[in-house]
Amino acid sequence: MKKAYNGYIHCKGSQKYCENTENFKEHSMENFTKAELEKNKKYLELLSGSFPNITTAVGEVVNLTAILNLPKSTEHFLTDIHGEHEAFNHVMQNASGAIRRKVMDELGSTVSLEDLEELTTLIYYPSEKLDLIKKEKKGPYLDNWYELTIYRLVKVCRAAASKYTRSKVRKALPKDFAYVMEELLQEDEHRFNKKEYYNQIIASLVEYGRAEHFIIEISGVIKRLTTDHLHIIGDIFDRGPGPDVVMDTLMKHHSLDMQWGNHDILWMGAAAGSAACIANVVRIALRYANMDALETGYGINLLPLATFANRVYREDPCQQFTPKVSPDDIETDAEILLMTRMHKAISMIQFKLEDQLISRHPEYEMDDRLLLRKISEDNKTVEVDGVVYELNDTNFPTLDHEKPWELSEEEQIVVDKLCYTFRHSEKLQKHIRFMYAKGSMYLVYNNNLLFHACVLLNEDGTFKVKKINNKYYSGRSLMDKYDQMAREAYFGDIEECPNKSDFLWYLWCNKDSPLFGKDKMATFERYFIDDKTPHKERYTPFYTRIDDNESIAVMILKEFGVDPVEGHLINGHVPVKAGSGESPIRANGKQLVIDGGFAKAYQKTTGIAGYTLTYNSYGLTLISHRPFESVDMAIREGVDIKSTRQVVETTLERKRVKDTDIGKSIQAQVHDLEMLISAYRKGIIKEKSY
Known part of the structure; x- marks a missing residue:
């Protein structure tokens, strides 16, 4: 039996709380039958190693029951x-x-x-x-x-x-x-x-x-x-300058849990070697003029990308790719120009890599995102959802219209080098392993359901059903399945399944990802189309149905085993x-x-x-x-x-502590200790000396 439960349990010597075991009221315990005690004798023998006699067992029960009445911690x-x-x-x-x-x-x-x-x-x-x-x-x-x-x-x-x-x-x-x-x-x-x-x-x-x-x-x-x-x-990563500093702080914290966000899962995919996730991570860093988070924070070498971008896009103003620079940042015009070129270069690489990934996985149902294939041969228009829009940028020097998904030889070299540095960043791998150890898709804790974005629902408010490997999942079972698949995507055998990390990209941006919660990620449209109509990213039914609908929230709480009266969804x-x-x-x-x-x-x-x-x-x-x-x-x-x-x-x-999850664990311990005390008193387990 463990001697500590989140720090509440008293250490050795708890028998001092009850020197006279006769004062322990036997009628306060459950009445255990001899048959029940005999059935659990092997476990009770093990438990007696920690509590060798009635005095020590009673002392611990007194200690634990007192703890149950302390105020709940914050x-x-x-x-x-x-x-x-x-x-x-x-x-x-x-x-x-x-x-x-x-x-x-x-x-x-x-x-x-x-x-x-x-x-x-x-x-x-x-x-x-x-x-x-x-x-x-x-x-x-x-x-x-x-x-x-x-x-x-x-x-x-x-x-x-x-x-x-x-x-x-x-x-x-x-x-x-x-x-x-x-x-x-x-x-x-x-x-x-x-x-x-x-x-x-x-x-x-x-x-x-x-x-x-x-x-x-x-x-x-x-x-x-x-x-x-x-x-x-969720969402420790992206946009701000110090995700590595945040992670270092969290790794020192004495007690915590995490629910993964879509930006976290993107970095988890990058650490797992997903080229599409890596391209997204680098693109977002450049969009927010945040190269230090990669280069200084995690030792990611961006020089090959910079060299390539400076040569291929030297004559391109790349106007749509000017980074969002904070007024507090001190960046020279030359630095901003370089980041602008790198931003466009990695964006085009990203769209090609995503095209390849979507083609590998028809089950992702994302053919509508193969937009490179919808660019006209004169590079002036693109078709999105059946509508033709004028492009604000017509310079695509690495795009082959016959095979738009294909990386150029130089682009492939850039991708290979980026993948290598992400996979071999010791600090990044340490942080991501910590996220896997402490994190999950959701958590039920003290009668609250915690998750980053949403639970998958249909338009009518019922749970959406997904078929995965000929099995059907919805609600809690789907979240559990996604959690298992996210772990396998990082820890699985890469030789056995070279594209195992693709699923982490799916969780980043698919309409059926509970970490994303929108019908699409309109990155291409926002860069290349001035008309804002196709920019719209519509929220999935969880957001449109739940705002003022308590019954759906209650349905979700029940699905995850949370008391609908006292429980809450927290996201x-x-x-x-x-x-x-x-x-x-x-x-x-x-x-x-x-x-x-x-x-x-x-x-x-x-x-x-x-x-x-x-x-x-x-x-x-x-x-x-x-x-x-x-x-x-x-x-x-x-x-x-x-x-x-x-x-x-x-x-x-x-x-009080008794009203919490820790309290439930303590009450289970008290039950086991009372069983041990009963076994001592009925002679089924022999007391040992002090």
Whole structure:
């Protein structure tokens, strides 16, 4: 039997909680028959290795049942980060404003607003803030500041730790200060007999030059205890400059899960060696002038593409391919021109590779996307959905109208080199393996259904049925099948199935992908046709049917085994246009769409800079964020992200651990331990010595 369940379970020595086993009320246990105990004897013998007698087993039951009555810990939901690592990091540091509220609650009545602002910034960025403080304060003034600050941080940390067992808090403490922190957190500084003891600990930290290190470490503990579990609901990658930084941060987080987004699956396909996915990844990076994310972040060599593009498209203005450059970016005209040429070069390569992939898979039903074949021989028009449109670009130097899907010899060399560097990027492969380990197509967690985009539905609101290898799947079974196929696409034998990674491209852009949720991806049309009619990407029935239809949300919750009364659908993918009055709360409160625009490219559309959602023992709270200024302004001037809280749902009775998934696991353990105690008492299992 495991001794830890997400940190709740007490470690060895739990028998101290019940020294007199006779006080354990036998009638509180289930009545196990001898036949039932005999049937489970082999398992109970194994369990007795951890709990060798009644005393240890009862002690653990007492510990576990007490844990069940602790308040539910806080879950933190984020989605559609899109590489915006600074804004993401700040939301992680301030726990969507929860740390500021905790500081205000504990110290607001006794500490000046200026000092409170300084303290919250210190918790967010302790090392950087300390550097500034040391320049402002010297000698005894600095020592006094250290002592007062440590005293205040301990009070905040004690409040953050109050809903957890000592065991769980102990595991969160850094090794260097574990004993000291535990003493400070568990002792009351006002207790008469311990007051001097408490004050001397803090004074000694300052006297022996450990105050700075202590402040850094306890700030980390506060942040860790404020958010117990993190949910990332898709789209870490693309657009923003630092997806690699986001992934590095997530890999250090103590407890999290991920639901894959379509942009994540694109990078997963690139890491798996899909040439079509790789071309898309490179194209998007160039579209947003984001070469550093590839070159510096993951060591992807773009020189072969640059050399090829500069030669083949040297006389081409490539006007439709000018990258979207942020005002904050400093790019020279020469750099922008080079990216423009590279952008067009990789786009044409992408369309050819996608043509090849679609031809390999008639079951994808995507022949309408073979648009290179619909370009007229004079390169002036293209037919889309039976309508002929004028092209805004007629220069296609590598296009063979007889075989439009064929790469030129030079294009093939570029593709081969890109595939090699993606497959051999050690950092990328490490990050993608982490996404597979922690991620999935969907997750049911504490009575909420989490997924990035949608569940496949028909126009009438029923579940869409898909035939895969002569078997039929829909709803939950289809999501499970897609999950299995996505894993096989990365981990499967490439020699046995050379095109195994094609399915990840399918999940990126097919109308029947629950990660995409639209009828097409109109990339070609947006580049080459000025008429906006064919640009339209229509949402699939999930979006058109569910907004104000609680019954469909309830149907989906039931399909995935979620209580339709208390449960919610939580997803991202489609930016909520808050500035235009759109609400993230839909289907009469059963659906929460929490994509508010972390990516700067979306913020004009959304009117805000992202949503986060928290779920604690009191209920669900949605937080909308204004654009983040900078880390430097946060440190120097205390400029936090301005956030607005909206209580979505409160519980009539505060939720406890027993109401969570962890609680169900603990209750199962209690059942097994009670069975073991009964076996000891009935002589079926022999007690061992202490």
